[in-house]
Amino acid sequence: MAKTKTKSIDILSLIEAEYRQVEKIFAEVEKPKGAKLVEQFNQIYIALLLHARTEELVFYPALREYEETEQYVEEAEEEHEEISVILEEIKALKPTQPEFQKKISELKETLEHHVEEEKGIFNAVRECMSDQELSELGQDFQETKAKLVSNVEAALAM
Template structure:
């Protein structure tokens, strides 16, 4: 993974989007134990990603009229994703509902990623300079590190 000192927040978020998309694609073809392992990776990656965005990226966007308007919808999409993750967590990979909910999760993530990368990123780039984006990237990485233990605990409860 890229180091916080060299990557701006947009590059970090985009890299994580690709990683999560890859995990979702691999999970589609997986069976039982393998599927469960992919789900655990997806659960952790999405919770760390959404949590760090909410702690670092969205508050920074709140500072600018041009980006503030995107926050409410993005947070609602995060809530939908988190709800699906929690519903999936209590199911077993061979439950009939599991594949349906995984498909719903994939659609929700794809929608969010598309909006974030096509609309939000360009608005952010118009408001923040490279130095600010790099600083936010560092804060984003730090926030993820702080959230890691809580996410690990949530996975087992």
């Protein structure tokens, strides 16, 4: 019997898809009030923390292996830290507090800057890594992310 080969998705496509997902949630966050707003923030919190931790465990170590891309890691990690701090600040607020929506806007701007920065990183990565390497990293990214879900959901509950 022939083996069916599943096409793995490269890591850059996965990361870009995650950004699109979070952008959709941000578009929704600007509309609702109350419980729906909390639910959407929780989705953003989980998505961004999962994304950041997975990138830090899978993508950034791979970037350090190439002279052309290792220069980007420190700034990207700093941006992740900034996003994590803002997430925790929002988590401590009630949606009815005026600061809540201001922090959501700050988070969105910080994320948009990070996404723009990573576009440059992606171009450098495509120059250094083969399609095979990108696919293998994509597989690692998906597996690592799946393992981290319960930890990130627990962090939200704290």
